[in-house]
Amino acid sequence: MTTIAIPPGMPQYDDEPRYDVAAVRADFPILGREINGHPLVYLDSANTSHKPRQVLDVLREHYEQHNANVSRSVHTLGTEATEGYESARAKVASFINAPSVDEVVFTKNSTEAINIVAYAFSNASLRADADPRFRLGPGDEIVISEMEHHSNIVPWQLLAERTGATLRWFPVTEQGRLDESGLTDLVTERTKIVSLVHVSNILGTVNATARITERVREVGALLLWDCSQSVPHMPIDVVDMDADFIVFTGHKMCGPTGIGVLWGRSELLAAMPPVLGGGSMIETVTLAGSTFAAPPARFEAGTPPIAEAVALGAAVDYLTALDMRAIQWHEKQLTAYALDALGSVPGLRIFGPDVPVGRGGTISFALGDVHPHDVGQVLDSLGVQVRVGHHCARPVCTRFGVPAMTRASFYLYTTTEEIDALVAGLEQVRKVFE
Amino acid sequence: MQLESLYQEIILDHYKHPQGRGLRDAADPADRVAEAHHVNPTCGDEVTVRVATDGEVLHDVSYDGMGCSISQASASVLHELLTGREAVAAFQVHEAFVALMSGRGQVTPDEEVLGDGVAFEGVARYPARVKCALLPWMAFKDAAARAGVGASPTEVKA
Numbered sequence: 001m002t003t004i005a006i007p008p009g010m011p012q013y014d015d016e017p018r019y020d021v022a023a024v025r026a027d028f029p030i031l032g033r034e035i036n037g038h039p040l041v042y043l044d045s046a047n048t049s050h051k052p053r054q055v056l057d058v059l060r061e062h063y064e065q066h067n068a069n070v071s072r073s074v075h076t077l078g079t080e081a082t083e084g085y086e087s088a089r090a091k092v093a094s095f096i097n098a099p100s101v102d103e104v105v106f107t108k109n110s111t112e113a114i115n116i117v118a119y120a121f122s123n124a125s126l127r128a129d130a131d132p133r134f135r136l137g138p139g140d141e142i143v144i145s146e147m148e149h150h151s152n153i154v155p156w157q158l159l160a161e162r163t164g165a166t167l168r169w170f171p172v173t174e175q176g177r178l179d180e181s182g183l184t185d186l187v188t189e190r191t192k193i194v195s196l197v198h199v200s201n202i203l204g205t206v207n208a209t210a211r212i213t214e215r216v217r218e219v220g221a222l223l224l225w226d227c228s229q230s231v232p233h234m235p236i237d238v239v240d241m242d243a244d245f246i247v248f249t250g251h252k253m254c255g256p257t258g259i260g261v262l263w264g265r266s267e268l269l270a271a272m273p274p275v276l277g278g279g280s281m282i283e284t285v286t287l288a289g290s291t292f293a294a295p296p297a298r299f300e301a302g303t304p305p306i307a308e309a310v311a312l313g314a315a316v317d318y319l320t321a322l323d324m325r326a327i328q329w330h331e332k333q334l335t336a337y338a339l340d341a342l343g344s345v346p347g348l349r350i351f352g353p354d355v356p357v358g359r360g361g362t363i364s365f366a367l368g369d370v371h372p373h374d375v376g377q378v379l380d381s382l383g384v385q386v387r388v389g390h391h392c393a394r395p396v397c398t399r400f401g402v403p404a405m406t407r408a409s410f411y412l413y414t415t416t417e418e419i420d421a422l423v424a425g426l427e428q429v430r431k432v433f434e
Numbered sequence: 435m436q437l438e439s440l441y442q443e444i445i446l447d448h449y450k451h452p453q454g455r456g457l458r459d460a461a462d463p464a465d466r467v468a469e470a471h472h473v474n475p476t477c478g479d480e481v482t483v484r485v486a487t488d489g490e491v492l493h494d495v496s497y498d499g500m501g502c503s504i505s506q507a508s509a510s511v512l513h514e515l516l517t518g519r520e521a522v523a524a525f526q527v528h529e530a531f532v533a534l535m536s537g538r539g540q541v542t543p544d545e546e547v548l549g550d551g552v553a554f555e556g557v558a559r560y561p562a563r564v565k566c567a568l569l570p571w572m573a574f575k576d577a578a579a580r581a582g583v584g585a586s587p588t589e590v591k592a
Contacts, residue, residue, distance in 0.1 A: 373477055373502035373566065374441075381437040389477040403478035403500055432441060433503070 017326035024322065025413050027052035038383025041418045046201055046229060046362045046409030047387050048251045051315070055254055058314035062307045070306055071280060071297075085306050088313030089296070095316045096246070097237040098263055105262040105269070105296040106309050110228045111151040113247035113262035114195070116299055117224060118155040120272035121193070125163045131271035133222060136192055138164035143187055143194040143221075145170035145178055146399055149201050150392040152226045156195060165192070172399050176203040176352030183215050191221040198246075199229035202393040202407065203352030204335075204362035206230070213242050222268070228252060232411070233331055233360055235324040244268055250308065255315035259308035262299065269295035276301040319412075327412045331361040334410045338363055338419045345426050347434075351400050361410035364391070367426055370433045372406040378432055379425040386422070439556030440563065441503065448507035448550065453514045458496040460486035465493055468580030472573035474565055479505045483512070483573040485581045492516055492524050492583070497570060504554075504563050509570035511550045516574070521583040527551075528584075531571055535564050 006012055025031050028050045033040045042050065062084060068077035070085045086101075093101045107113040124134035136142075142156045146169050160167040168186055171179040178196070187194055194216050199206050209225065216223045224245040230236055231246075232253035238246055245268070250259040264272075274281055274292050278301035283291040292298050319327065336356040342348055347368035353359040367375055372388035379386055387407045390397045397403060408422055460467045469484035479501030486494040495516045497509045516524045530547045531554070539559035543552040557567045578584040 371479075371502035373479070373504070373563070377440065377560075377563070378437060394478070397478065403480065432437075432446070 016329045017323045018329065019322050019326050019412075021330070021413065021415055025415075027054060027318075028413055029053060029056075031413060035383040035385070036381050041382075041384040041421045043408040043410065043414070043418060043422060044385050044387050045411035045414070046252070046407065048257070049232060049254050049411050050413065051254055051256065051311075052318055054318050055256070055311050055314045059256060059307055059311040062310045066310075067307075069303055081306055084310040084313075085304070088309040088316075091313040091316045092261055095236075095320065096231065096263060097239055099239060100266050102294070102296055103263055103266055103269065105264070105299045106304055107247075107260040107262050107299075108258060108305070109251075109260035110226060110247045110249040111155075111260075113260050114152055114224070114226065115155045116262055116275050117193075117195075117245055117247075117264075117272075118159045119275040122159055122162050123273040123275065127273065130273060133192070133220075133268075134272060136163040136165040139190060140165040140192045141188070141190045142167050143169065143191055143196075145196050146172045146395050147176075147178065147200045147203060147205065147393065148195075148197050148395070149226065149228070150394070151228075152195055152197060153395070166190075170196070172203075172396065175354075176200070176205050177358070178205070178207050180211060183211065187212070187215045187219055187221065189219050191216070191219055193222045193224060195224040195226070197226045197229070199227075199233070199360045199362075200352070200393070200396075201229050201362065202364050202391040202396045202405065204359040204364070204409075205352055206358050206360055208358070209241055209243075217242075229360065229362065232319075234328040238263055250312040250315065253312075253315055254318055255312035256308045258305045259312045264295070266295070269299070272299075274298050274301070278302045280304075322412060330412060331410055331414075332356055334414055334416065334419065335359065335361045335363070337416050338408065338410070338422075341419050341423045342426075345423060347430070348426065351396075351402075351405055361414070362407060363409070364405040364407040366402060366405060367429055368434060370429055372404040374433060375406045375426070375429050378429045379422070382421070382425045382428060384418075384422055384425045436556075440560055442553040442556060444550050444553035445503065445507045445557075448510040449503040452506060452510040454496060454517065455498065455510065455513075456496060457482060457484050457498050458486075458494055460493065462486075462488070462493060464488065466581045468577050468582075470573045470576035470580065472569055472576070474501070474505070474569055477502070477566070479566060479569055481505060481509055481570045481573050483509070483570055483577045485574065485577045485583070487521065487578070487581050487583055489521075489582060491520050492518065492578070495574065497573075499570070501569070502563075502566055504557055504566040505569045508554065508567045511554075512570045512574055515549050515551060521578070524578075525584050528571060528575065532568065534558060535568050 066080040068081040070082040089104050090101050093104045124130035125136045173179045222244045227246045227248045231248040245264045251257040281301040349366045351364045376388035465486040467486045471482045473480050481499030483497045534543045545552050
């Protein structure tokens with residue numbers, strides 16, 4: 001291996017923040033498991049991540065020591081539970097550099113977060129006195145892209161059906177990048193909201209936000225980024241990003257399932273009508289009518305996922321202690337290694353960017369004509385867990401002319417040895433099917 | 435878990451050399467012909483099964499599709515087992531195959547009835563793959579019903 005000296009004064013290789021991967025892996029009990037007689041090789045973190053003991057301990061401690069309902073009790077446990085829940089909100093806010101804690105709405109997941117925005121549009125469209133930015137009708141347009149997860153397609157299709165608005169989308173290039181060549185024709189004065197994936201869950205592409213943001217501001221539309229695959233993997237700063245809304249989910253970032261986040265600018269959340277009605281989201285209720293609480297409570301009807309929120313706070317602590325920049329660097333190195341290693345497998349075709357630039361550690365591929373189900377099954381017999389199928393992004397599969405793909409995705413605990421195990425497993429697949 | 439129990443030689447052979455693949459017109463113009471297209475939404479596998487029958491005998495069970503080895507081999511076996519059979523007998527085979535696949539590996543298949551279909555015994559132990567194996571058989575059931583044989587019309591999807 002040759003080393004190239006970087007001139008003094010330039011950023012040095014050793015300046016990149018790092019952590020001890022073996023020590024990190026020891027925090028994740030499940031990584032010690034065996035699958036079908038082989039050590040577990042978990043390459044499905046884009047689907048869901050594993051949870052470190054630190055998060056699991058907080059989850060258990062909440063139920064064992066502080067369990068009560070939030071925001072409605074004067075007793076000690078109720079106060080402790082409320083403090084736990086609200087301090088988790090503060091941790092999340094700080095993690096994404098939200099200007100105000102009240103801009104963080106806890107949801108069930110990213111899907112629910114996107115639906116809250118879509119239904120706010122829907123409900124505003126029924127009221128003449130609603131904020132015009134949220135009112136949609138025939139002639140108005142919603143813009144998404146061909147590389148969206150179904151959760152950022154279907155809510156907008158349904159919204160378009162309800163309001164008569166038109167749904168349009170950015171195409172994807174052969175290299176798996178967002179095709180911005182039609183940006184000015186696609187995002188126009190008719191556009192009311194642009195909702196795009198930040199990092200593709202299937203191609204791994206990291207979408208550049210600057211040009212799109214500039215155009216969205218120019219036409220006065222709103223901008224939502226689906227950050228489900230970016231918040232767990234890189235530092236995200238909503239101010240720097242200049243977004244209107246971002247959504248993400250806890251279970252992909254070392255947190256539990258059942259908890260997600262909608263972040264929105266204060267004044268936008270304040271302008272949005274409620275979506276789910278019920279307890280906790282009201283100001284006063286009479287049988288004749290109700291008034292509603294300010295955000296975030298307005299969008300958190302009913303008893304929220306309290307323990308899950310508290311544990312998400314612990315996950316944020318865990319990630320922060322490791323340093324998101326170190327996680328990003330670790331995954332960049334893994335991605336470079338994996339793209340090289342997979343490139344050595346005969347007959348393997350990578351979908352999406354084949355260089356470790358502007359892409360994350362999620363790599364989808366085809367192995368000759370072998371169906372992904374069969375690839376996944378043989379890999380599973382060797383302990384290697386990958387996702388197969390259309391990855392809830394069927395339009396991407398259609399775009400590349402395949403019914404399904406095999407996907408390996410990495411996280412902060414993934415090692416190069418695991419990528420070697422994947423490559424060895426693919427040799428086995430070839431033996432069985434070719 | 436033994437991979438060989440899933441990917442038996444017979445299955446791989448049907449996958450690599452599918453029998454009777456391709457949708458065909460009826461040889462006898464008097465036959466009733468109907469087809470059904472089924473999709474497995476979780477993996478994107480697709481199969482179309484077409485049945486040509488005079489109401490008594492299944493003159494042809496043809497198919498086309500794309501998908502994993504299990505679903506495609508299963509379609510090949512379906513064709514081999516049911517083409518030329520009387521409808522009543524074909525549905526006995528259908529029932530035996532569905533029972534085998536629903537048996538979680540606890541059902542011993544009868545080779546007299548299922549022929550190469552017995553090779554799918556191992557698939558029943560992989561819950562994630564049972565749907566792959568059943569895909570062409572469920573499409574067959576709908577196609578047959580549309581051609582006027584077999585299942586009650588209430589089960590026919592529009």
